[in-house]
Every structure is written in structure tokens, then in C-alpha cells.
Amino acid sequence: MLQRFFAALRAHYGMTVFVLYLCAFGIAFVGTFTLPLISIFMVLLSIFLLVPAVLLGDAIGALSRRTTRPYLRRGVCPQCREQQGPAWEPPVYRCAFCQAAFDPTGDPHEPDDSASRPQGQANLATNDAG
Ligand SMILES: [Zn+2]
Numbered sequence: 067m068l069q070r071f072f073a074a075l076r077a078h079y080g081m082t083v084f085v086l087y088l089c090a091f092g093i094a095f096v097g098t099f100t101l102p103l104i105s106i107f108m109v110l111l112s113i114f115l116l117v118p119a120v121l122l123g124d125a126i127g128a129l130s131r132r133t134t135r136p137y138l139r140r141g142v143c144p145q146c147r148e149q150q151g152p153a154w155e156p157p158v159y160r161c162a163f164c165q166a167a168f169d170p171t172g173d174p175h176e177p178d179d180s181a182s183r184p185q186g187q188a189n190l191a192t193n194d195a196g
Pocket residue numbers: 143144145146147148161162163164165166
């Protein structure tokens with residue numbers, strides 16, 4: 067329960083902060099013509115709120131990792147709650163049922179770019195050159 071809450075909060079945190087800043091921009095833009103002091107105050111506030119926003123995101127990430135790791139230790143998928151078989155091993159915990167992947171730290175596993183690129187494109191480029 068707590069793990070799902072923090073995972074969802076973490077997944078949507080960046081977009082939520084972005085939308086909040088966009089709304090603040092709209093208020094500041096209108097304030098430019100009506101009350102310029104509001105715009106100046108909001109510009110200064112936005113700069114000083116960046117650090118707490120990043121720190122809050124880091125704290126949410128840490129809580130999400132902390133609540134995910136017990137599931138990985140028990141061999142249960144944090145996303146679909148299915149008990150995993152013997153294939154559930156580090157360095158990447160990949161669920162056999164929902165294909166969700168997690169790092170041992172509890173972070174959702176993100177494959178690097180070279181692994182996700184289709185092999186055929188690289189071969190085509192070398193064939194054209196030669
Ligand atoms: Zn799963």
C-alpha cells in the first residue's frame with residue numbers, strides 16, 4: 067500500500083511540479099499587467115523554491131526505494147505483487163508476469179540507450195559505408 071503510493075507519487079512528481087510552475091507562470095504573466103509587484107515576487111520565489119522542489123523529489127525517491135526493497139528481498143514483484151520463481155535475481159529484478167524491472171536499490175530499472183537500439187540499424191549503416 068505505502069509502496070504503491072510512493073511509487074505513483076514518484077512517477078508523477080516531475081510532471082506535477084512542471085504543471086505547478088506553468089500555472090505560476092500564467093499568474094505571473096497576468097500579474098505583469100495588473101500588479102507588477104506580484105510578478106517580481108513570484109520570479110524570486112520560483113528561483114528559491116527550485117532547491118526545495120528538488121530536495122522533495124529526492125526524498126520521495128528515497129522513500130520509494132526504501133518501500134520497494136523489502137518486496138525485492140522477499141521475491142515479490144513490487145508492481146503486480148506476484149511471487150517470482152528462481153529467475154528473480156540481481157543485477158536486474160525483472161518480473162516474469164508484468165515485465166517490470168527493478169535495480170537492487172529499489173529504483174525502476176531503465177535500460178541504457180545502446181541496449182534499446184535495434185541491432186539492424188547499426189548493421190545497415192556499416193553496409194552502406196562499405
Ligand atoms: Zn510484476
